Amino acid sequence: MSYSVLITLHLFAALIFVGTVFFEVLILEGIRKHVGRESMREVETAIGNRARQIMPWTLLVLYGAGIGMAWNYRTILAHPLASSFGTLLTIKIVLALSVLGHFITAMILGNKGLLKGRYVQRIHVSVFIHMIGIVLLAKTMLYLKW
Numbered sequence: 001m002s003y004s005v006l007i008t009l010h011l012f013a014a015l016i017f018v019g020t021v022f023f024e025v026l027i028l029e030g031i032r033k034h035v036g037r038e039s040m041r042e043v044e045t046a047i048g049n050r051a052r053q054i055m056p057w058t059l060l061v062l063y064g065a066g067i068g069m070a071w072n073y074r075t076i077l078a079h080p081l082a083s084s085f086g087t088l089l090t091i092k093i094v095l096a097l098s099v100l101g102h103f104i105t106a107m108i109l110g111n112k113g114l115l116k117g118r119y120v121q122r123i124h125v126s127v128f129i130h131m132i133g134i135v136l137l138a139k140t141m142l143y144l145k146w
């Protein structure tokens, strides 16, 4: 698959994933104090169920395209400290793997029925911070040189 197709797929999947996380943190967390606990739980359960339908495919495309693009940079990634691009891309990939860890943890907790209030909030905020780092790195790695 050509690089231009991979980066387009990667960008659209990133939009869906980052957009969902930003919605959850900036909008959903913001309405928590204005909505009753039971109603909030129902909304969170419904959103969680919808996310479990869409997110596996989104993540498959996001990580699949990411790995496909990273394959082009395999010689650079073999020596991550030898160039600014290699270092920043490596940090981006590590953060992306950490996000995957969060997602898998959330799926496991969700399947056990343990994904509630405080866990949801902590995972959202942590993934939100990761997202900011990943998006900043995705752009700075192209422009920041040392």
Ligand code: HEM
Binding pocket: 007, 010, 011, 014, 017, 018, 062, 063, 065, 066, 067, 069, 070, 073, 089, 092, 093, 096, 097, 099, 131, 134, 135, 138, 139, 142
């Ligand atoms: C949470 C996961 C991820 C998010 C949100 C994300 C997001 C992004 C964004 C927004 C871009 C910029 C695209 C553009 O400029 O059009 C990008 C570029 C890139 N990503 Fe990711 N990414 C993620 C995971 C990964 C993974 C796992 C890899 C590789 C294993 C990867 C490899 C790359 C590469 C190589 C580029 C540079 C493309 C280029 O400008 O030539 N990404 N990513």
